[in-house]
Amino acid sequence: MSIQINTQEFEVTEHFLQYVQIDTQSDPYSESFPSTEKQKDLANLLLKQLLELGIKDAHLDEHGYVFATIPSNTDKKVPTICFCAHMDTSPDCSGFNVKPIIHKNYQGEDLILPDDPKQIIKESEHPDLTKQHGNDIITASGTTLLGADNKAGVAAIMDAARLLLKHPEIKHGDIRILFTPDEEVGRGVEKLDMKKLAADFGYTVDGETLGSIENETFSADEVIIRIQGISIHPGFAKGKMLNALKVAGKLLDSLPKDRLSPETTSEREGFIHPVAIQGTVEEVTLHFIIRDFNDDKLKDHEAELKNITETVIAAYPGCTYEFIVHEQYRNMKNVLKDFPKVTEIGIEALERLGINPILRSIRGGTDGSRLSFMGLPCPNIFAGEHAFHGKQEWVSVQDMQKAVLTIMMIAKIWEEKA
Structure with a gap:
């Protein structure tokens, strides 16, 4: 009826x-x-x-x-x-x-x-x-x-x-x-x-x-990466400054180009997606959303992002970072x-x-x-x-x-x- x-x-x-x-x-x-x-x-x-x-x-x-x-x-x-x-x-x-x-x-x-x-x-x-x-x-x-x-x-x-x-x-x-x-x-x-x-x-x-x-x-998490550089007057910066903005740029450029992004995935493929950035020479905060239908793969994506972050940071001695994961939904x-x-x-x-x-x-x-x-x-x-x-x-x-x-x-x- x-x-x-x-x-x-x-x-x-x-x-x-x-x-x-x-x-x-x-x-x-x-x-x-x-x-x-x-x-x-x-x-x-x-x-x-x-x-x-x-x-x-x-x-x-x-x-x-x-x-x-x-x-x-x-x-x-x-x-x-x-x-x-x-x-x-x-x-x-x-x-x-x-x-x-x-x-x-x-x-x-x-x-x-x-x-x-x-x-x-x-x-x-x-x-x-x-x-x-x-x-x-x-x-x-x-x-x-x-x-x-x-x-x-x-x-x-x-x-x-x-x-x-x-x-x-x-x-x-x-x-x-x-x-x-x-x-x-x-x-x-x-x-x-x-x-x-x-x-x-x-x-x-x-x-x-x-x-x-x-x-x-999707299952979903938010990842916040906070990069701590060293700020100093640019006129006296040689050998001393660590520009957190440049480190963040390098990190973003190191993300996979042909997979794990919204623009390169479909159907049941997950992704790592940077959604916002704020900061200065001294400190930059990057916001990512991580998505996958499978919870284990979600954790794999986060581990890959953390590995990329560690590799980039290692090239800038004295630079430090925080890697914070917030669960959003499952x-x-x-x-x-x-x-x-x-x-x-x-x-x-x-x-x-x-x-x-x-x-x-x-x-x-x-x-x-x-x-x-x-x-x-x-x-x-x-x-x-x-x-x-x-x-x-x-x-x-x-x-x-x-x-x-x-x-x-x-x-x-x-x-x-x-």
Whole structure:
């Protein structure tokens, strides 16, 4: 049995257009939580809208998490299901003054973004656009990212909540809604109260292509290398100065050129990726992210990076370094393999809606990666977001609508099988 919702009933696009205009960019160098206070601007709006829907327990906690419950409307004892999306946008590209544009009835033409005509979204460079002919595509204007990652998921969950309350004939158990800050900087569920969440299983709504469901992510660590040189007045530096900037440059140049980088890997290959550098002649700090699907290979990559560092430093007597590893998240398949029903119901929901399921691994991570290890098995389902973290980010209106239906169908199937 499918779900009968008229196209005119959806409000996901209106929600999305509103949310992306709120700057929620997170900051990886901030020590506060959330890392930027402006993320709470969206959190407060979501709280207001949830309360207006009549969800009485909706609230925002001191850490910036938004919680809400759609109460069960069935006599069955159904597992409590959580749907989660993150409110922040990537630090990699500005999220300030986003101007969303709807390109109606896309037919394969180049999408030239008006505020920077050099930004051209071409079907040849974005293959998923070949499946979007006749759909409505939303982009930014060329100077910012769009924020579909993950406000498409936020909007889909909000509209699914509204429609489930509007259509009590669709039976479901308790549904928890969770909106998180700081996912983009790897801290999304760091301060989450799991007892308060009180869910049995979950789904993040933070995926790309229509029909995709992901039950495997990278495992991820951060490595910080701090290089200590010797600074002295350049007029008197001969034989005395050790320029930490030059040492850092040598280290970066010593990284593998044809492997172990995002630009040279695909599918199940991991990488060592420098993401930021700060410093002076005296001290430089390098930030790396290390990724692989296999935890042992992750450690191998870190060992290779440390060996490169030691080799470079050895050529500069008197120069010292620190090598600091921070665990970020682990491959959620290590947990989800023991709870196959969660993924299976996601796949069944797609099939019932006539959507071709695409079960795959994601070369990245979601809040679900950490939630799975915190006791909430949590695969990731599509939200329709594409080309994340850049000015050519886009999303399809029709894909967002199908994400809404997928959320509703998952809730329905859990009730049926209870």
